Amino acid sequence: MRDGFLRRTVKRVARWHFNVELSVHRAWRRSRGERPHVVVGGCRRSGGCCEAPAIAVGTLLWSVGPLQRVFLAWQRHVNGFEVVRREACERTFVFSCTHFDRETRSCDSYDSRPGMCRDYPRLLLWQANPELLPGCGYRAVAPNAEGLRESLGRLDLTPEQREKLRKGLGLDAD
Numbered sequence: 024m025r026d027g028f029l030r031r032t033v034k035r036v037a038r039w040h041f042n043v044e045l046s047v048h049r050a051w052r053r054s055r056g057e058r059p060h061v062v063v064g065g066c067r068r069s070g071g072c073c074e075a076p077a078i079a080v081g082t083l084l085w086s087v088g089p090l091q092r093v094f095l096a097w098q099r100h101v102n103g104f105e106v107v108r109r110e111a112c113e114r115t116f117v118f119s120c121t122h123f124d125r126e127t128r129s130c131d132s133y134d135s136r137p138g139m140c141r142d143y144p145r146l147l148l149w150q151a152n153p154e155l156l157p158g159c160g161y162r163a164v165a166p167n168a169e170g171l172r173e174s175l176g177r178l179d180l181t182p183e184q185r186e187k188l189r190k191g192l193g194l195d196a197d
């Protein structure tokens with residue numbers, strides 16, 4: 024169901040909080056020398072990221088029942104996310120989104136979608152080997168792609184080996 028005025032307002036405040044927290048966290052990671060992959064391409068509106076939105080949480084939220092219930096109630100009533108399963112090894116909740124229309128592959132409240140939907144796939148860029156969803160128009164390029172491409176150019180490889188390495192290392196910028 025489309026978001027009404029109240030829910031849009033609550034989500035706007037939540038988004039502000041999400042963005043501040045994310046900026047601080049990523050600035051901290053950068054200050055430790057971590058460099059994410061670079062995202063290229065654009066959204067093809069495949070809807071893959073809306074099929075099963077997932078949120079990883081900290082130990083406290085995962086293990087304290089009342090906290091978890093508040094979190095899930097928030098996801099349900101504010102974001103429209105209904106929990107469908109829990110993945111204990113990664114402390115992750117996987118949801119089904121009530122805003123997602125599977126036939127048209129579209130979001131009925133795109134303008135007020137949560138911060139995590141807007142951020143996708145940037146969260147994945149911090150992984151060693153980001154795997155974006157099939158059909159996604161974005162791609163992750165290694166942060167040191169230029170240097171790696173030069174090193175690759177100096178190696179004695181067949182075209183097939185070179186292509187495989189370029190793909191595996193996320194060196195294709197276009």
Ligand code: SF4
Nearest residue numbers: 073120122123130140
């Ligand atoms: S809120 Fe919208 S953009 Fe976010 S998962 Fe649901 S359908 Fe997709």
